[in-house]
Amino acid sequence: MSDTASTRATRNTPDHRPLVGAPELLPSLAPLLTEWVPRQRWFAGKGRLLTGFTLLSATELLPCTDPGAPGLLLLLVRAQQSAPPSRTPVGGDCYQLLLGVHPALSPQLAPAVIGRPGGGPLHGRTVYDALLDNRLCALLLERLRVPGRLGALRFCREPDADIPSGLPGRPIAVEQSNSSIVYGDSFILKVFRRIEPGVNPDLELPRALADAKCARVPAPAAWYEAAAAGEGGEATTLGVLQPFLAGSADGWQLALNALAVRADFTGSARALGHATAEVHTALAQTLPTTELRRPQLEVIAAQMHERLDATARAVPVLQPYRARLRTAFDALAATGHDGRSWAAQRIHGDLHLGQTLRSADEGRWSLIDFEGEPARPLAERRRPQPAVRDVAAMLRSFDYAARSGPAGGDPWALEWARRTRDAFCRGYAEAGGLDPRSVPELMRAYETDKAVYEVLYEARHRPDWLSVPMAAIRRLAAGDEPAVGAEGPGPARAAGSDDGRG
Numbered sequence: 001m002s003d004t005a006s007t008r009a010t011r012n013t014p015d016h017r018p019l020v021g022a023p024e025l026l027p028s029l030a031p032l033l034t035e036w037v038p039r040q041r042w043f044a045g046k047g048r049l050l051t052g053f054t055l056l057s058a059t060e061l062l063p064c065t066d067p068g069a070p071g072l073l074l075l076l077v078r079a080q081q082s083a084p085p086s087r088t089p090v091g092g093d094c095y096q097l098l099l100g101v102h103p104a105l106s107p108q109l110a111p112a113v114i115g116r117p118g119g120g121p122l123h124g125r126t127v128y129d130a131l132l133d134n135r136l137c138a139l140l141l142e143r144l145r146v147p148g149r150l151g152a153l154r155f156c157r158e159p160d161a162d163i164p165s166g167l168p169g170r171p172i173a174v175e176q177s178n179s180s181i182v183y184g185d186s187f188i189l190k191v192f193r194r195i196e197p198g199v200n201p202d203l204e205l206p207r208a209l210a211d212a213k214c215a216r217v218p219a220p221a222a223w224y225e226a227a228a229a230g231e232g233g234e235a236t237t238l239g240v241l242q243p244f245l246a247g248s249a250d251g252w253q254l255a256l257n258a259l260a261v262r263a264d265f266t267g268s269a270r271a272l273g274h275a276t277a278e279v280h281t282a283l284a285q286t287l288p289t290t291e292l293r294r295p296q297l298e299v300i301a302a303q304m305h306e307r308l309d310a311t312a313r314a315v316p317v318l319q320p321y322r323a324r325l326r327t328a329f330d331a332l333a334a335t336g337h338d339g340r341s342w343a344a345q346r347i348h349g350d351l352h353l354g355q356t357l358r359s360a361d362e363g364r365w366s367l368i369d370f371e372g373e374p375a376r377p378l379a380e381r382r383r384p385q386p387a388v389r390d391v392a393a394m395l396r397s398f399d400y401a402a403r404s405g406p407a408g409g410d411p412w413a414l415e416w417a418r419r420t421r422d423a424f425c426r427g428y429a430e431a432g433g434l435d436p437r438s439v440p441e442l443m444r445a446y447e448t449d450k451a452v453y454e455v456l457y458e459a460r461h462r463p464d465w466l467s468v469p470m471a472a473i474r475r476l477a478a479g480d481e482p483a484v485g486a487e488g489p490g491p492a493r494a495a496g497s498d499d500g501r502g
Contacts, residue, residue: 026055026077028120029099032127036114037079037095042177042193044093044375045081046460053077056094057226059151061139064101065121071101072136074153076195076226076236094195096238098140100130109133131191137169137181140189144222144241154225154235161221163187163241177374185246187221191239192371196378197228200237202371204382205283205346214282216275217367218242245368247360251353255401255420259413266423268363269398272356273427275365276394280387281432284345290384292344294336301333304449311452315459317470318452324477325448332445342442344384349373351390352397373453391428391436392446395421396454396472403468448476 030052037043038050056076064071079092105113105126112132117123130136143150145165147157157163167183179191192200203223210219221243226236251272258265292300308325312318335342348355349372357366372381402417403409429435436443454469 022121024120025058025122026053026075028117028122029075029127032115032117033077033097037097040193042179043095044177044194045079049082050079051082052080054080057152059153061143061150062136064125068103070133070135072130072139073099073101075099076152095193096191096195098130098136098191100128100133100136102126102128131171131179131181134169137171137183138166140181140239141167141169141183141187141241144189144224147222149227152226153238154227155222156224157222158220163221178371182244184244186244187241188244189239189241190369192237194374195226195236195238197236198234198378198382200240200371200378201346201349201381202369203237203240205287205348205370206240206242208286208346209279209282212282212286214279216279216282216365217370218245245357245359245366248357248366249360251356251358251365252397252401254358255353255398259401259416262412262416265416265420268358269420269423270427270430271363272365272394273424273429274431275356275367276351276390276424277428277430277432279367280345280347280390283347284343284387287346288384289343289345291341292336292386293341294339296344297336297342298333301329301445304329304332304445304452307449308452311456315455315466317466318455318473321473321477324479325452325473327479328444328448328476331441335441342386342439344386346382347385347387347390348393349381349385349390351393353394353401354397386442386446387432387434388436388439388442389446391425392443393450394424395443396447396450398424399472400468403471404465409471444476447472451476 033053034050038046054077056078058076059074060071061074062070062072064073075097076094077097078094081092099114100112101122103125105128109128109132112128112130114127114129116126141163142165143155144157145163147155149155164184164186167186169181169183169189172180172182172188178193181189181191183189190202192202203220206217206220209217219242220240222241223237224239226238228235251268254268255265257263258268305326308318308322308329312322348367348370350369351367355367355369357368358364359366398417398420402413402420425436429437451469451472455466455473458465458469
């Protein structure tokens with residue numbers, strides 16, 4: 001970033017008229033954003049009409065009305081949509097928008113263009129996706145290097161974090177529920193798009209694991225947040241900067257590579273089970289735990305029933321299996337009736353092969369992306385849960401690999417999934433003490449719940465993939481195989497996304 005840009009990043013120039021508080025700002029941008037936002041992968045309200053936005057805050061990271069120079073505007077907005085489902089907060093979802101502003105863009109940035117406002121303080125200037133502009137990505141890193149406040153934002157940095165200046169930034173060009181920027185080969189910044197008040201688990205849990213000296217998860221170096229709106233309110237995590245594990249390969253691609261050449265993957269799966277158990281152990285030692293007894297288990301089972309019913313209404317192909325799938329949830333509730341209880345702790349919440357990385361030099365597994373399932377409310381994602389929920393999700397991911405990879409679900413691939421699932425559970429038991437196969441009621445319930453989630457996701461986003469979770473639905477509904485060691489699990493997804501595969 002130039003010296004001029006650095007100066008403008010910290011103070012307004014004399015001829016700059018701040019946008020913050022300008023009443024015409026959002027009305028002038030709304031027509032452009034109403035067209036652009038629904039096309040973004042991270043927009044969670046697909047299928048419902050977007051009618052407008054409510055402005056929650058506006059912060060200029062670079063002044064946006066200087067002639068001939070780029071500006072950077074961070075907006076927090078609440079989407080206004082028709083007929084929100086019951087689980088959507090009243091008033092709609094909130095989003096973080098990072099907008100670049102420039103009189104005229106270079107041809108290289110043409111794909112980033114959102115449009116030109118027809119009025120308001122940005123009249124005649126081009127508004128575009130700032131995270132596709134390397135210069136503006138560099139500005140974000142500079143902000144994170146220097147802790148402090150700017151308007152409604154607060155930039156924080158771990159005291160011992162070494163963040164060099166001038167690292168080139170590049171966006172990860174893959175569709176996902178958030179946006180990520182890689183700086184050199186040193187750091188990766190995750191920008192949360194759909195936001196809720198409170199600490200995001202992708203900041204909270206890696207920091208806790210760093211305190212526990214768990215080396216399986218990259219420790220955050222810096223983050224930025226929106227300050228609490230009022231006394232007693234919670235700050236809202238907006239982005240987290242973590243070390244980038246250069247040279248590592250994600251587990252999804254490694255599994256597909258093994259399937260392509262019909263190679264054994266049990267050694268890798270067993271080692272991944274070890275890594276997962278180590279993370280769970282460290283979380284249980286560092287953060288509060290609890291016991292789930294009859295009342296809590298009945299609530300959990302009821303929520304699983306509700307998700308099944310809602311999905312069956314949205315995806316009719318699931319209807320014939322509802323009654324038989326319910327038995328898994330009823331069996332979970334019945335464990336509480338028998339006086340049993342289950343330990344609950346903080347977990348990953350969306351574990352699958354795409355949330356794992358294996359180093360090229362040591363073959364060491366790491367876990368990443370602790371945000372949980374972004375579609376679920378933040379309070380739910382931060383709630384203690386049985387650790388086997390993560391195990392069940394990973395088992396689903398092995399099934400996705402076997403059914404969607406080059407082998408295409410042939411008998412050899414399904415046997416590969418069975419052996420790989422079993423190896424993962426063995427590794428988990430060796431490192432964590434609890435064999436997931438010893439709690440079949442929990443495993444079957446959570447695997448069934450995950451498969452139902454996958455059915456809804458694939459029906460909405462990738463209908464061609466619907467056959468993958470439906471194969472698991474048929475197996476789980478039949479109930480003639482053990483949930484663990486059967487043909488297996490997880491939603492396939494593009495690297496860095498949240499839909500399951502990797």
